[in-house]
Amino acid sequence: MAFRSILLFLLVVTCCNSATAFYxxxxxxxxxxxxDQFNEEVLKATDSIWMITFFTPDCAPCQALEPEFNKLATKLAGIAKVGAVDLQAAQEVAKQLGIQQLPTIKFFAHEPELNPYTKVFDKTAVDYKGPRTAKKMADFLTAQLPTFITVLEDAAGYxxxxxxNSExxxxxxxxxxxxxxSPLYKALSLQFKDRLRLAEVRTAEGTELAGEFGVDTLPTVILEKSDGTRVQYDGTIGAEPLADFFTEYAAAAPEPKETNAQQKAPQVAPLAEIPDFEATVLESEDIWLVAFTKPEEEKCKEENDKLVKTVNDLHGLVKAGQVVLNDEASVKLATDWTATEAASGEACYQIALFPFGPDKADADAEIFSGELDVKKLQEFVFESVPSxxxxxxxxxxxxxxxMGDFSMPKLILFSKKTEISGTYKSLAMNFRSDFAFGFASSTDTALATRFQITTFPKLLLLIAQPTEDGQVNFGLQPYNGALNYQQMSLFCKSIAMQLEMMKNQGQEQEVKKEAPAEVVEVSTNDEMYEACAAKGGLCVIALLDATSETHGANLEVLTKVATMNAGKPFSFSWVNAPRQFDFxxxxxxxxxxxxxxxxLSYRKLRFAPLRGSFGVDEIDALMTSVATGRxxxxxxxxxxxxxDGGIDPPAQEEMIEEEEFDLSDLMGEEIDSGIPSKEDLIKQAEKEIEEEKARKKREAEEAAEKEKAEKSKKDKKKKKKNKKKKELHSDL
Known part of the structure; x- marks a missing residue:
């Protein structure tokens, strides 16, 4: 971690030699x-989505991005927010978000979410990897807008x-x-969430309602007060004027709360309550960290919040939960396990550690007595972790x-240290059923050479690969992530899940020839659910153009990939992309x-896009890379x-001519990036290459001519000199 910080510091310093900011x-x-400004306006705010670039004033690529970002911010004014962080002035933000290269672009959603691994509510930054043109970034941002709009189809719905409307x-x-x-209306629904209710009548379904409201032109906005009186908006359709109009009738924005240490801290998910203590804890082989708590008592609230955050900061090193002391049975349980101070009310909580091994009913729980912080609690846990x-x-x-059998994957940590860390021991304990864990010293150079280890520390995964002649080879896969428990455990979970799927589906056997796999087109949400979510595993979704001359060939590519991976945890489908623009x-x-x-992982809502060309090898490589966590x-x-069924894409001419986002045109504009097309760039590059070749050829020819001339000149001088010598000899 220190090495990373030094690199980051050098990056910031070398880019910032007293230049002025260009935004x-x-x-x-x-x-x-x-x-503080960044945290207040981006991380704490919940009324907008953000796209942020990180720059330093002397960073040339950052300067090249500035016109596109200014254009993006202008076009999306009132719809999404666009920002830039000057790392010369705000180096703390770079450390906070782990910025390692410039320029970096990150997206922030409108509200915090529960991180399933840290159990903390926070805003997770998502790296934007798409094209860095105003149009492409605008397309991405508008697709991320949440919606809090009620669609009214008829009088009953209205x-x-x-x-x-209880509020x-x-x-x-x-x-x-x-x-x-439209993106504008979605943005307004977010901006006025919990202050004004937004609804929409689409005249294809709501002609009756339009007549009831006396609407004869579109688009029209009607404001209905809580007493039933109505006001028709007669201004221009735009973000600022509509927001001003809505503000007149919306409920007041909540007053900002006073900032204090507790409010600055992110929300933390509560500890899970243990429903059946005997079955969950005492009959389990795992180590359990049990907190006996009184979270409902006002005097204990602050201490309980600190307890919850500290335990969650262990990131799953051991299993943890709480027993709430709210009745005689729970108080007796705390007393039986020597958490007497919590049981009697002398303390707001006590933490008991139940050791590794079955039949804990006969074991002694150890009470944590140190000062509550993550490091001390971690050390307390490590003392009980078996090796x-x-x-x-x-x-x-x-x-x-x-060890065990060849099918069990092996993990070896190569380290310069002589002792095995508590973190690695915890990893081995928690994944003992899935992997065999080894530890190797960097001083054993023969072992490091055998496994191709050149840097330390390094975690290496070995997976058995039986051969046709009955031998067993081991495939090597180095782990390149951070060597902390949270990241290593995610890697182990991913590998274990994929190997289990392959085992259940007979993937350890020789792959037999399969009939061509079925690849289905999906054009409705129900079809997508059946083709993707209902089948589990990972969904391979091809985005194709059904009108393209190469459509048949593209389907053949996808079908071949599906056939090659038959029986593996993948499902295959395709979508007619031009008719499903937002998707x-x-x-x-x-x-x-x-x-x-x-x-796509439908369950986790995470995806990986294909960056290369649409080919069998490229798609198969991406599937393998995602499945193995690389x-x-x-x-x-x-x-x-x-x-359902798709919609006709907007005409290209219309998208170029539009200048404003408005309610009369949902996604019908493109932001003119001023960037040449891909074909133009290729032609320009080819032209420059040919020109460069011609230039080098001319220079070579000129150099040859010059060399020839110089040689000729020297030859003439030599001949003349020889002639004079002959004349001199003749005179003598």
Missing amino acids: NEDGPVTVFSSK SHFKSD GLASAILFSSKEES LVTPVTSQNSDQFLQ SMAFEKSPEDVPTVVI TGTQMIQEMPKLV
Whole structure:
């Protein structure tokens, strides 16, 4: 970690030699110059989504990005927020977010989410990997907008919407000819969430309602107060004027709370309560950390919050939960296990550790007595973690590989240290059923050479691969992530899950020839669920153009990949991308990017896009890389929706001519990036290459001519000199 910090510091220093920032503070891009400002406006705010670039004033690529970011901010004013962090002035932000290269672009959703690994509510930054043009970034941002809009189809729907208003809020109703909500209206629904209810009537379904409201032109916005009186908006359709109009009738924005240490800290998920103590803890082989607590008592609230955060900061080193002391049975349980101070009310909580091994009923629980912080609690836990790690040397490495059975994968940590860390012991304990764990010293050079280890520390995964002649080879896969428990455990979970799937489906046997696999087209949300979510595993979704001349060939490529991977935990489908614009853009793919593929985990809402060409080898490599955890994945806020049957894509001419986002045109504009097309760039590159070749050829010819001339000149001088010598000899 120290090494990373030094690299980051050098990066910032070398880029910042007293240059002035190039983002104008009065311009459309919000410039952040301090960690506090960034945290307050981005991480704590819940009324907008953000796209942020990180720069230093002397960074040339950062300067090249500035015009596109300014254009993006101008076009999306009132819809999404665009910012830039000056790392010369705000180095703390770089450390906070782990910025390692410039320029970096990150997306922030509108509200914190529960991190399933840290158990902390925070805003997780998502790296933007797409094209860095204003149009492409705008497409990505508008696809991430959440919606808090009620669609009204008929009088019954309106009646229910009107009656379901316990807060007594006013309502804004948009009458539109469009089939989907516009980015502007989605943004307004987010901005006025819990202050004003937004609804939409799409005239294809809501003609009756339009007549009831006296609407004869589209788009029209009607504001209905809580007492039923209505006001028709007669201003221009734009983010700022509509926001001003809504503000007149919306409930007041909540007053900002006073900032204190507790409010600055992120929300933390509570510890899980233990329902059946005997079955869950005493009959378990695992180590259990049990907190006997009184979270409901006001005097204990602050201490309990600290307890919960500290235990969660262990990131799953051991199993943990709480017993709430709210009745005689729970108090007796605490007393029986010597948590007497918590049971009597002398302390707000006590932590008991139940050791590794079965039949804990006869064991003694150890009470934590130190000062509560993560490091001390971690040390307390490590003292009880058994060592299930085998020391591996060049002499016993073959025996280690044969431990258990060949099918069990092996993990070896190569380290310069002589003692096995508590973190690695905990990893071995928690994944003891899935892996055999080894530890090797860097001083054993023969062993390091055998396993191709050149840097330390290094964690290496070995997976048995039986051969046709009955021998067993081991495939080597180095782990390249951070050597902390949280990241290593994620790696182990991913590998264990994939190996279990392969085992259950007979993947250890010889792969037999399969009939061509079925690859289905999906054009509705129900079809997507059946083709993807219902089948489990990972979904391979191809984004294709059904009207393309190469469509048949593209389907053949996808079918071949599906056939090669028959029986593996993948499902295959394809979507007609030009007719499903929003769906494609949710995965950072526009119709111009097809044919392409995304690998999606429907359950986790994470995906990995294909970066290379649409080919059998490229798609198969991406699938393998995602399945084994070697390729990182990106998050989506929610599963993007398909429009049943699809819709015609907007005409290219219209998209170029539009200048404003408005309610009359949902996604019907492109932001002119001023960037040449891919074909133009290729032609330009080819032209420059030919020109460079011609230039070098001319220079070579000129050099040859010059050399020839020089040689000729020397020859003449030599001949003349020889002639004079002959004349001199003749005179003598």
